[in-house]
Amino acid sequence: MISCYNLHIAHPTGERPLLDDISVDISRGEFVEIIGPSGAGKSLLCSIFGLRRRVPGAKCIVVGRNTERLAASKIPQVRQKIGAHTQRPEFLEERSLLQNLLLPFIARGQVAGALQKVQNRIASTALQALAEVPMSGLSAGQRELASIFRALVGEPELVIIDGGLQGLGELSEDAISALADVSRAGATVVLAARELSPCADLRTQVIRLESGRLISVERRAAAEKYGESESQPAEVL
Amino acid sequence: MLRPANDALKDKLFESLSATSVLAFSMLIPCLIAIFGVFFADTARSYLSAYRPVVYLSAEAGEPQAAALAEELGGWSGVAQVEVRAPSQAFDTLQERIGEQEVSRLGVTPKMLPYSLVLVPTLPLVGHVDLIARVEGLPARAHIATVDVPSAKAARTLIAARWLVTFGVAVLLVLLWVGIAQTRIHLMQLADDEAQEAHLLALFGAPGAEFRRATLTRGLTLGLWAGLLGSILLVLMLFIWHYARPAIFGLEDATLGWAWLIIVAPVLLGPAAGFLAAGLVNRKRLNRHKTDDLGLEILL
Numbered sequence: 001m002i003s004c005y006n007l008h009i010a011h012p013t014g015e016r017p018l019l020d021d022i023s024v025d026i027s028r029g030e031f032v033e034i035i036g037p038s039g040a041g042k043s044l045l046c047s048i049f050g051l052r053r054r055v056p057g058a059k060c061i062v063v064g065r066n067t068e069r070l071a072a073s074k075i076p077q078v079r080q081k082i083g084a085h086t087q088r089p090e091f092l093e094e095r096s097l098l099q100n101l102l103l104p105f106i107a108r109g110q111v112a113g114a115l116q117k118v119q120n121r122i123a124s125t126a127l128q129a130l131a132e133v134p135m136s137g138l139s140a141g142q143r144e145l146a147s148i149f150r151a152l153v154g155e156p157e158l159v160i161i162d163g164g165l166q167g168l169g170e171l172s173e174d175a176i177s178a179l180a181d182v183s184r185a186g187a188t189v190v191l192a193a194r195e196l197s198p199c200a201d202l203r204t205q206v207i208r209l210e211s212g213r214l215i216s217v218e219r220r221a222a223a224e225k226y227g228e229s230e231s232q233p234a235e236v237l
Numbered sequence: 238m239l240r241p242a243n244d245a246l247k248d249k250l251f252e253s254l255s256a257t258s259v260l261a262f263s264m265l266i267p268c269l270i271a272i273f274g275v276f277f278a279d280t281a282r283s284y285l286s287a288y289r290p291v292v293y294l295s296a297e298a299g300e301p302q303a304a305a306l307a308e309e310l311g312g313w314s315g316v317a318q319v320e321v322r323a324p325s326q327a328f329d330t331l332q333e334r335i336g337e338q339e340v341s342r343l344g345v346t347p348k349m350l351p352y353s354l355v356l357v358p359t360l361p362l363v364g365h366v367d368l369i370a371r372v373e374g375l376p377a378r379a380h381i382a383t384v385d386v387p388s389a390k391a392a393r394t395l396i397a398a399r400w401l402v403t404f405g406v407a408v409l410l411v412l413l414w415v416g417i418a419q420t421r422i423h424l425m426q427l428a429d430d431e432a433q434e435a436h437l438l439a440l441f442g443a444p445g446a447e448f449r450r451a452t453l454t455r456g457l458t459l460g461l462w463a464g465l466l467g468s469i470l471l472v473l474m475l476f477i478w479h480y481a482r483p484a485i486f487g488l489e490d491a492t493l494g495w496a497w498l499i500i501v502a503p504v505l506l507g508p509a510a511g512f513l514a515a516g517l518v519n520r521k522r523l524n525r526h527k528t529d530d531l532g533l534e535i536l537l
Contacts, residue, residue, distance in 0.1 A: 009533065052440075054534040073444075075536055080442030092434055107441035154441065 001158055001188040002026040002049055004060040009044065009212075018044055020212045026190065028157075031183050031202040034192040036209035042192040043087060045209070046162040049190060050084040051075055063158055080108050083156035087163035089147030091135040097146055098131040104154030121153050125174040145171045152182050164193025172198070242451035243458050245427045253459065256423040260463035260510060263416030264503040265470055267409030272475070272499050274401030277394055290372045291385040292354040298380035303352035306380070310354060315368035318357040324350040351382060413510055420459055420514035428452055428518055449519040453512060460511020467503030475500070 007022040019041045026032050034042050047053045049062055060067045063081045070078065083104065091100050098118060105114035122128050127149060130138060138146065144167050151159055159182055165172045176199055183189050183202050191197055196206065208215040246253040292310070294303055300323070307319040322330075328347040332340050358368055369386045376383055428435075428448070435448045475496055528534055 051536050054536050056534060072536075076439070076442045076444045078442075079440070082442075084440065090433065090437060092437065103437055104441040107438045107443035 001028045001030070001064075002060075002062055002190070004048070004058070007045075007048070007055060007058050007060065009055060016211060018212050020214075022209075022212075022214050024207060024214075024217075026188060026205065028188055029183075029186050030204045031179075031189045031199065032191070032205040032207060033196055033199075033203055034190065034207045034209060035194070035196060036215075037194060039211065040209040041212040042209060043162050046084070046086075046160050046190065046192050049158070050082055050160045051079050052084075076107075080154075081157040082160065083151035083154055083158070084160040085144075085147045085151040085162060089143060089150075091143065091146070093136040094134060096132050096134055097127060097138065100135055100146065101127075101150050101153050103150065104156075108154070117155075118153055121178070122149060125149075125178070126171050127174070141167060141169050141171050144168055145175055148175045149178060152178050155182070155185070155187070157187060159187050159189045161189070161191045164191060164195070165197050166193065166195070242454040245431065245451075246455055246458060249423075249427065252423055252426070256420050257459055257462045257466060259419040260416035260460065260507060261466040261470070261503070263412035263419075264409070264463065264467045264506055264510075267405050267412055268467070268471055268499050268502060269474065270405035270408055271402055272471075272496055274398050274405050275496075275499070276398075277401065278398035280394070288387040289358070290356045290369065290387070292356070292372065292375055293382045293384065294352040294354070295380050295382040296349075296351055298352055300352065302380045303354065307354050310356060313368065313371065315359055315371075316356050317359040320355040320357065322353045322355060324348065324352065327351075327353060413506070416463070417510050417514045417517075420456065420463075420511055421517050423459070424452055424456055424515055424518045425521070427455060428522060445523075449522075452518050453515045456511035456513075456515025456518075457508050458511070460508040460514075461504075462507070463511070464504040464507025467507065468500055471500045471503065 002024060003026075004022065004024045007019050007024075008017060009019040010017050022041070022045065024045070034045060036042050044053075048055060048060060048067075051062060051067065054060075054067055054070075058068065063078050065074070065078050092103075098115075101118045101122070102111075102114055105111055105117070119131070122131065125145075126142065127146060130142060130146075135143065135146070144163070148161060148165075148168075151161065159179070161179070165175050168175055176197070179189055179191075179199060180202055189202070191199070196203075204220055206216075206218040208217075292306070294306070303321050303323075307321045310316055311319045324347045327350040328340075328345070331345065331350070356368070356372065372384050372386050375381050431448070431451075435443075435445075438447075439445065
């Protein structure tokens with residue numbers, strides 16, 4: 001699903017590189033967590049995986065397409081297969097939560113049945129009661145949860161959650177449940193955070209970053225799933 | 238797009254109508270100048286085309302001099318034909334015009350009348366103006382007594398009308414550019430208002446062409462509104478002109494048929510101008526933000 005080789009991004013003022021020779025390989029259907037402290041390069045990596053930025057000269061394959069050779073006109077087609085949540089999610093503030101959750105379907109031009117899909121996805125979650133509330137009326141946690149659901153609702157092949165689930169508080173259960181659903185449905189999930197998430201049973205790979213460098217890659221076959229306590233790196237780079 | 242492209246025009250109705258009005262007037266004023274220019278040119282041309290310059294030879298000049306001069310003048314550009322009028326023919330013409338009795342009362346005989354040359358001008362009439370100037374200079378030559386040419390006023394009117402049409406075209410280009418600039422500003426504001434929506438939809442894979450198409454649709458719509466408004470105002474003004482003209486110029490029978498070409502011009506020019514304005518907006522937006530401060534290419 002994602003293969004990047006020797007990613008290197010220099011710091012604009014000449015300090016340590018922002019990404020230093022990072023190679024990543026994520027297979028289809030994996031649940032991958034990218035872990036590292038603030039400034040480790042997690043968000044930068046997520047923006048590259050999410051086709052928000054492109055590193056000139058770097059070979060990076062996302063959703064089966066080599067981004068280096070990807071024509072500008074073809075980028076939207078690839079991006080339609082990606083659902084992304086960022087640390088500072090943007091919304092159409094004057095529009096309702098429901099309208100904001102419909103954006104992935106509108107972007108693809110698949111409006112028929114979209115409303116039903118969105119309502120089914122937020123059913124029995126904290127968002128259900130907020131469906132008609134304008135985004136400006138939601139709390140920070142609710143907005144974060146809404147952004148995560150917006151990334152999932154279009155049933156993308158690749159889900160990128162940058163910022164983890166820490167800010168959700170008691171709402172994190174809804175997010176974990178939804179992430180588990182899409183992961184079991186076959187989507188690839190990339191979760192970037194400072195710490196490991198409570199999704200131990202879903203996790204197949206942990207990538208640790210620090211100061212732009214790859215510290216370790218811990219893999220486990222999807223069938224085995226492992227938790228934090230029993231984590232034994234299968235492969236350490 | 239969350240809603241049809243033209244809904245944004247309705248949301249900002251005042252601004253949209255302002256842009257439409259500016260574009261409409263930017264076409265209306267030059268069209269009026271062109272219409273009046275063509276009208277004056279038409280009037281002057283009618284006057285000039287009914288008139289033929291006549292060159293009167295002096296009394297001592299005979300048939301050989303008349304034939305030699307006719308051959309020379311026949312070679313001038315702007316002269317299609319030269320008719321040599323002998324004194325006897327001139328006498329017959331005089332009798333036809335004022336009557337035999339009056340001619341005999343005045344004691345006029347054919348011998349008293351000179352040879353004269355009637356010049357039949359060629360078309361186009363632009364050459365006719367030059368011909369008038371050349372004919373006016375002929376009395377300086379031997380054997381030529383005087384000339385009778387169309388009034389210089391008509392010629393000057395024709396020249397002025399020609400310049401008026403040229404001026405109209407120049408004003409059209411300048412004002413049309415002003416109208417396009419105003420439309421472009423409005424379209425840019427509408428696109429900026431939708432920038433966040435465009436950004437969010439692009440995040441989920443909406444093709445940028447969809448937003449560019451929306452801007453083009455708005456440009457065409459504004460241009461069409463402006464074209465229709467301009468044409469309606471032109472029709473109203475021409476109807477007023479049609480009824481006011483006889484009182485002003487004493488003309489009753491001039492036709493306005495050619496004016497329809499100018500009246501429909503805004504309907505064609507307006508959408509073209511709107512499309513151009515929208516194209517300029519899209520071009521500017523396409524050229525925005527290519528790389529960030531890390532040197533990474535920004536794809537979103």
